[in-house]
Amino acid sequence: EDQVTQSPEALRLQEGESxxxxxxxxxxxxxxxxxxxxxxxxGPEFLxxxxxxxxxKEKERLKATLTKKESFLHITAxxxxxSATYLCAVRSGxxxxxxFGSGTQLTVLP
Amino acid sequence: DSGVTQxxxxxxxxxxxxVTLRCSPRSGDLSVYWYQQSLDQGLQFLIQYYNxxxxxxxxxxxxxxxxQFPDLHSELNLSSLExxxxxxxxxxxxxxxxxxxxxxxxFGSGTQLSVL
Numbered sequence: 001e002d003q004v005t006q007s008p009e010a011l012r013l014q015e016g017e018s019x020x021x022x023x024x025x026x027x028x029x030x031x032x033x034x035x036x037x038x039x040x041x042x043g044p045e046f047l048x049x050x051x052x053x054x055x056x057k058e059k060e061r062l063k064a065t066l067t068k069k070e071s072f073l074h075i076t077a078x079x080x081x082x083s084a085t086y087l088c089a090v091r092s093g094x095x096x097x098x099x100f101g102s103g104t105q106l107t108v109l110p
Numbered sequence: 111d112s113g114v115t116q117x118x119x120x121x122x123x124x125x126x127x128x129v130t131l132r133c134s135p136r137s138g139d140l141s142v143y144w145y146q147q148s149l150d151q152g153l154q155f156l157i158q159y160y161n162x163x164x165x166x167x168x169x170x171x172x173x174x175x176x177x178q179f180p181d182l183h184s185e186l187n188l189s190s191l192e193x194x195x196x197x198x199x200x201x202x203x204x205x206x207x208x209x210x211x212x213x214x215x216x217f218g219s220g221t222q223l224s225v226l
Binding site: 044 | 112114141143145152153155158165166168200202207208212213214215216217218219220
């Protein structure tokens with residue numbers, strides 16, 4: 001059974017204070033690792049897909065990286081509008097659906 | 111706006127009742143996925159339909175059922191409701207059957223179900 005574990009559960013940063021969120025996974029044949037952002041009362045919004053170890057993707061202040069066992073979401077000089085819950089998900093083997101972690105709730109203080 | 115529409119946004123009902131949640135996928139998407147999100151369990155996959163046919167099943171209770179209609183909208187039926195069924199129910203859609211590695215899911219805003 002696929003398992004996705006995210007840490008920390010919650011993270012509070014000052015505006016401009018860079019940090020990283022972790023997503024570790026145990027799957028049978030990773031076919032894709034996905035990062036989503038979820039704002040309160042809304043559905044998850046797609047950020048990135050990573051497919052193979054060593055791959056990196058960037059979008060504004062966010063950079064996602066992937067190794068064989070985990071993924072990191074690096075946030076550089078965050079702003080208050082980056083506050084949200086960040087979800088990691090995997091698609092493995094022959095699975096059609098995504099399996100999600102419990103998320104990291106990020107709060108960026110002005 | 112993801113293009114996925116879910117109704118209603120909020121639903122309050124009593125234990126033992128039955129409710130129907132509705133989802134319209136993005137234009138052109140053939141797959142619909144249902145997920146349940148609760149505070150203690152995160153996003154849990156329930157079921158997937160592709161072009162009217164059931165394609166994958168997750169941790170969906172026997173009291174729950176779903177279908178996808180010819181116009182591709184989907185309904186999730188929850189019956190004999192219990193307090194523990196209170197959660198956010200999300201619908202997501204994708205263009206294909208979910209077999210493609212890079213296939214992204216687009217989520218609606220969810221239906222908040224409260225069972226009292």
